[in-house]
Amino acid sequence: MLEARDIACLKGSRWLLRGVALRVEPGEVLWIEGRNGSGKTTLLRMLCGLTPPDEGVIQWVGQPIVDAGEAYRRELLYLGHANALKDDLTLEENLRSAMQIAGRTARSDEFDEVLAQCGLIDRRELPVRVLSQGQRRRVALSRLWFPDAPKLWILDEPFAALDVESVQRLSDRLGRHLDGGGMAVLTTHQEVALPAGRTQRLRLDA
Amino acid sequence: MRDALRAVFLRDILQAWRRRADWLTTFFFFIIVVSLFPLGVGPEPAILRVIAPGILWVAALLASMLALPRMFASDYTDGTLEQLTLAPQPLSLLVLSKIVAHWLLTGLPLVLMGPLLGLQFGMAPDMLPVLFYSLLLGTPCLSLIGAIGAGLTLGVRGSGVVALLVLPLYIPVLIFGSGAVEAVGVGTAPGGHLSLLGAVLMISLVVSPLASAAAVRVALE
Numbered sequence A: 001m002l003e004a005r006d007i008a009c010l011k012g013s014r015w016l017l018r019g020v021a022l023r024v025e026p027g028e029v030l031w032i033e034g035r036n037g038s039g040k041t042t043l044l045r046m047l048c049g050l051t052p053p054d055e056g057v058i059q060w061v062g063q064p065i066v067d068a069g070e071a072y073r074r075e076l077l078y079l080g081h082a083n084a085l086k087d088d089l090t091l092e093e094n095l096r097s098a099m100q101i102a103g104r105t106a107r108s109d110e111f112d113e114v115l116a117q118c119g120l121i122d123r124r125e126l127p128v129r130v131l132s133q134g135q136r137r138r139v140a141l142s143r144l145w146f147p148d149a150p151k152l153w154i155l156d157e158p159f160a161a162l163d164v165e166s167v168q169r170l171s172d173r174l175g176r177h178l179d180g181g182g183m184a185v186l187t188t189h190q191e192v193a194l195p196a197g198r199t200q201r202l203r204l205d206a
Numbered sequence B: 001m002r003d004a005l006r007a008v009f010l011r012d013i014l015q016a017w018r019r020r021a022d023w024l025t026t027f028f029f030f031i032i033v034v035s036l037f038p039l040g041v042g043p044e045p046a047i048l049r050v051i052a053p054g055i056l057w058v059a060a061l062l063a064s065m066l067a068l069p070r071m072f073a074s075d076y077t078d079g080t081l082e083q084l085t086l087a088p089q090p091l092s093l094l095v096l097s098k099i100v101a102h103w104l105l106t107g108l109p110l111v112l113m114g115p116l117l118g119l120q121f122g123m124a125p126d127m128l129p130v131l132f133y134s135l136l137l138g139t140p141c142l143s144l145i146g147a148i149g150a151g152l153t154l155g156v157r158g159s160g161v162v163a164l165l166v167l168p169l170y171i172p173v174l175i176f177g178s179g180a181v182e183a184v185g186v187g188t189a190p191g192g193h194l195s196l197l198g199a200v201l202m203i204s205l206v207v208s209p210l211a212s213a214a215a216v217r218v219a220l221e
Helices: A038-049 A066-072 A091-101 A108-116 A135-144 A164-178 B003-020 B020-041 B046-064 B073-077 B080-085 B091-119 B128-150 B161-183 B190-220
Strands: A002-011 A014-024 A027-031 A056-059 A076-078 A152-156 A183-187 A199-203
Touching: A002 A108, A002 B020, A014 A027, A014 A183, A014 A199, A014 B190, A027 A038, A027 A091, A038 A076, A038 A152, A038 A183, A056 A066, A066 B161, A076 A135, A091 A135, A091 A164, A091 B003, A091 B080, A108 A135, A135 A164, A152 B020, A164 A183, B003 B020, B020 B046, B020 B091, B046 B091, B046 B128, B046 B161, B073 B080, B080 B091, B080 B190, B128 B161, B128 B190, B161 B190
Parallel strands: A027 A183, A027 A199, A076 A152, A152 A183
Antiparallel strands: A002 A014, A002 A056
């Protein structure tokens, strides 16, 4: 369970975020809303531990994430604005190294299966350079389809640049993740059908 | 753990292989700088032999500095550094993998090429192995120390900043490195200089991954 209390972030002399509290239980998704510049990405980065909050605490199963350290990072999958893909490497090389760095060495048949599920199998040998923006996003997101994916997903605008079919596929995957007791925190500007009853919303500019 | 370190290392090597031109620049820069000196100073063999260790070492230092901004820059812009920071493995070890890859690509070619260029300057045969060993011990120091500078200057515009930052730390490496070769030239043992160089290597091997990782974390905040 992820919990944050009284989170604040000071940008220069202005409070970007103040008194933000949230709580995500297994099987729940938290949808963070707000206009551009309302601090959505900053909040996500704080939840990951990339940016320390200026005030407040963020806890993972009752322990501050700073102390949980490796145990927390093992349960976490963060996808930011940037796709973390190398233009000169092929789709498969990119995905393979991303998985290994995240501490999960996937088998070849798992790669085949995941790439097939994400509709990327015929492009696996292509360098990422030649892929479109939406396809790159799909490559980055395909990490979510591997078996024993981390428990907590923190996704920054996962639906941006995706086509209708991919949006549907991702929300289905999200639904199954929640069914399996997973958690997710995400931001999006699109109206996406997220599993009813298990979706919390947090408006930052309210 | 080992898988992750290897993945970081292999990815950097593979990427460099696909973009060979980027890395060859460093190598050719080294050769060109060294080759220009006889043209500038004049073809007097006695003078060239005396200044050769210094020239080779200064050129190696500049070449290695030239490659520094590339150490983390692309990883910073494409989001890879975020993923490395959030990986379960300690960031300092992942950064060390990157430094090792960086040294293999930029430092090792200089180590191998150095004695050959020394020969061109008419260096005595007993100086060449010492030049090789001093570069072998010294260039990893340059990569390790440089990584701290590269991490600290992430997101800073103007690549000259990193040079100013690491230059003072490079100077001991330069002094001991060229000193070892010069010692042989005047007939004394190079052991002292090489030991000091080894000590610098050991210290930077311990300090640099931790300091670079901390610098990267600050840059990402």
